[in-house]
Amino acid sequence: MKNGKYLIISAFLLFTLFPVFWMLKISLTPDRLLFSEGVVLWPSKITFDHYYAVLVEGNFPDYFLNSFIVSATTAIMVTIIASLAGYALSRFQFKGKIAIITMLLITQMFPIVMVIAPIYNVLTMINLVDSLAGLILVYTAFNLPFACFLMQTFFDGAPVELEEAAMIDGCTRLEALEKITLPLCLPGIGATLGFVFTAAWSELLFALMFINRQSQMTFPAGIMNFVTKFSVDWGQMAAAMILALIPVCIFFAYIQKFIVQGLTAGALKG
């Protein structure tokens, strides 16, 4: 049984990491060996030229910084706003609740490609085209519906009794939410943060359409620079991708504290 667990985890690790390993290999293979050596697990010679090109010659440090600003801000904004909405959906019975939920759901069903031009017009109106702030607003809006549902299910799982007790003891509803219920929902908050951060981190279409200035580009849009009309610079692209995974790993390493800790504080005892 114990060995079985490790066997399954190894299988997951292999499936997850093998394609990443393959990209790592491509990023380290000198250009002239890329197609000439055939399919081999490791090239006969490795080079760090692609990493040098990405980190020193290109704008990638800027792109990563922009991506980080956009993703972290979006994640925090969405989590706060969705916590409030999820709380309302979980704790109140009110007219129009079904309508709100249906509206949130329908927003997820229409293909993004059909709303790009209209959103562009909205951004032009509020003068936020070609800026990180505009991108953050759009990402926030598009990540909110699912985040609301998610927070709602987590609030549904947290007992109302503790909150009511706190309110009887003189807390306002917001205080009770902040001091009692939110800590109980830490895993959900962690999951929401992680979900929104990565969604914003990897989004390409909006970033490509709404951002023109090099200085405002995020990493997925920046990486498209390697795809020109005539060829793809595979080595540099792979190097950029490998580098982009590192901040995400760090972010998840940080977030997992919330997800794992959860109820260990023992708030429900007694």
Added chain:
Amino acid sequence: MSRFLTIRFLTPWYYLAPTILFIFLLVLVPLITGVSYAFYDFDLISGTRDFVGFDQFSRLLQDDKIFSMSLINTLFWTAASLFFQFTFGLMLALILNKGFRGIRLIQPVLFVPWAVPSFLIGLMWVWMFNPVTGPLPYLFEGLGIMEKPENLLSDPDHAMWGPIIANIWFGIPFFAIMLLAARRTIPNEIYEAASIDGISGLDAFRHITLPLMAPTIIITLLVRAIWIANFAEIIIVMTNGGPANSTQIVATYIYDTAYQKMDFGYASVLSIALLFLLMIYGLTLGRIRRKMTTYV
């Protein structure tokens, strides 16, 4: 008293206001504009558009063979991707919940695929499936699935499995994170109490874990299915709907109609059709969810 009543009546709307504002301005208004395209015929050369009413809808209902084909493909693509993503994601979540040595290092790594931009996922798997650049054809040959190391993506009968495998790779972490978080919110006390009553193992899973995770399971299945049905990037990069439309789903067909044929009007008609079908699915699952949340 009346003041108390208005506050009670208004309170949920205060909490919902920021969400509604964002969604109304940046999602709902653009969406309605997008839907309105369906009633116009766009002329790119003159840059004008003519109001044509429901004309373009009849084209969909009468003679669009690619649409009916892509509808079946969408069903297969969504069902297969969702089934494997969910099954493996749940498995991973339950193992991660148990914990093991090195989990702090391994867990963030397992979540990585979710953070890779989808076009890069597509490119990555194109490399993996290509016999000139990737190992998979040789693996399939070794396993006896293929007779010769060939590119799965150029076989019309099985090409859809290419993007599906890439999508499974991408989507497992989503379910793993969400379900792990849901599992973590179940207090240990419940399991302790159950074990006193002699309930443990598979029984505890069936009677405690699954019912308490059900709301999260249903909402993730619901939303994820909608996303997958709409998720065109991986397929566009890997096969562009080919060979012979064998990987054409409605979402890729919409993309193709809008950006290759520049027919935004008809693309909008297709989008509305997809929206309509997804709404039926959503309403059905939503009803089940409401039953379950009131039950829990």
